[in-house]
Amino acid sequence: MAKVKYYYDEDTLSYRKIAVKKTDYYRRILFSFLGVILIAFFGFIGFSQIITSPSERAQKRELENLKFHYELIDKRLEESSEILSQLQERDNNIYRSYFEANPIPEEQRKAGFGGVNRYKNLEGFDNSGLIKNLTKEVDILSKQMVVQSKSLDEIVALAKEKEDMLASIPAILPIKKGGFYVASGYKMRMHPILKINKFHKGMDFTAPKGTPVYASGNGKVTIAQRSSTFGNVVYIEHGYGYKTIYAHLSKIEVKKYNEVKRGDLIGFVGNTGLSVAPHLHYEVHKNGIALNPINFYYGDLSLEEFATLQETSEESQSYD
Template identity: 75%
Template sequence: MAKVKYYYDSETLSYRKIESSKGYITKVIVLSTLGGLLLMFIGFIAFSQFLKTPEQLAQERELENLKLNYEVLDKRLDESSHILSQLQERDNNIYRKYFEANPIPEEQRKAGFGGVNRYKYLDGFDNSAMIKSATKKIDILSKQMVVQSKSLDEIVSLAKEKETMLASIPAIMPVKKEESYVSSGFKYRMHPILKIRKFHKGMDFTAPIGTPIYATGNGTVSLARRSPTFGKVVYIDHGFGYRTVYAHMSKIATRRGRKVKRGDLIGYVGNTGRSVAPHLHYEVHKNGRAVNPINFYYGDLTPEEFLAVQIASEKEGQSYD
């Protein structure tokens, strides 16, 4: 039951009942309704910030999932990059050195990723920095994998040639160790004929005339003749940048163009050319440069025998050429 409202009439000094007109009641109802609707609208707007549609919630879950996947991908890229870095180090310092291939420079492995901002198209997103970082890592990793793949292809090719290379590289003494001794090594010493201090580019093995001389590795005889300096001399091209020289022979037992194997007889110790006593002058060349032959006797010397030959080669003994 609605409450009855009164007002005080000062003229009659009494309370009189307030009579509500229909217009007033209608106005109150309309205003109340509008006020209620306004409050409902404001409440809906405010509440809608906390209450989201299923589609919005699904999109937010998908974005969070993508962000999480990007973070996982970024970590996996870092791990893959670390593994590839280790492989690159082994490739340069072990595989390529073992097969005598030049290491791949760091600039070549990481070329093509400086200067131009190639990832500008990824700017403007909420997670642009993360997306650009992952994209750049993928590009660098892909480039490095291509370079490394080509390097491994080269290593495989070299490995297939390894058996041939090992058979070709000089690996034994040119005369039997029990039939000779080292009289001069790879060093500066006084030349017995010219009487000047001169670098000796090989090793001299003193032995009786007629002592057999053997090829120290597989190869092709590139020269077999007499020369004013080396007397009767044989050159063998072993391939892979190696060449050996056998000088001062008394007799040559091979010919130019002949294929020889390690241990084949190619001549006999003599005293021909610029020589003052029977001996074999033996040289090893790698890529056109004379190298110390003592590093190429691992095929038939024990560690103790190698040490004895090394000590003998370093002594200032008699020089014969």
């Protein structure tokens, strides 16, 4: 039951009952109702900030875990980029330098990422900056790996060519060590038969008739026949501008167009053609120019043996 309120009337010196208007009554009820609604609303907002649903908590954990893995991948990409940079440096300064190939310019390694904003579709997200940087690093790394892969393919091809070249260049004695004596070297001398001063373009190795003669490098036989000057002679084209000549043979063991390997038997020492005694006349040519054969025995001779052979070749007399 509602309480009855009174007020003191000074005119009548008595208490009178306070009459409550209906409008005031309804106004009080309305204000009370609005107050309850506001308290409930703000209370719910504050409570929701503290208490989240299980699904919201799971989503939040998933986002934090995703961000952590993005950062981890970004770190690994930086490490991979550093390793690739070291490989690029060795590629330019060691591998390509060794095979006499031009280094790959830095612009070529990192080209293709300017101009149009290719990452516009990644904008507008909470972590757009992280995602864009990660995607860009992946693109750059992928581009550099493609360039480096092509470079390594080229180096492999160069190495294969270098290996073929090293196997083809004349590098051993045409007669085994201990089985010969140097009669004449690469120098001006008096021809023993023609009796004219003539430059001797090769080296003469005296050895018993029938001593085996070997190819000094890989190549193809282009001439295997008898001539008036060289007698039984073999020419081998080694590629890369190199050619060797083996003259005055007693017998030829190869035919024209035969492929030979370094160390293969091609004939035997003889005394055919313009020759005064059994010996092998041996020449080395590069791009059509006769070179001193003594510089092409590094596969057989020690430094001491080379010095002895060089001294002997300068003092001896030609046999052809």
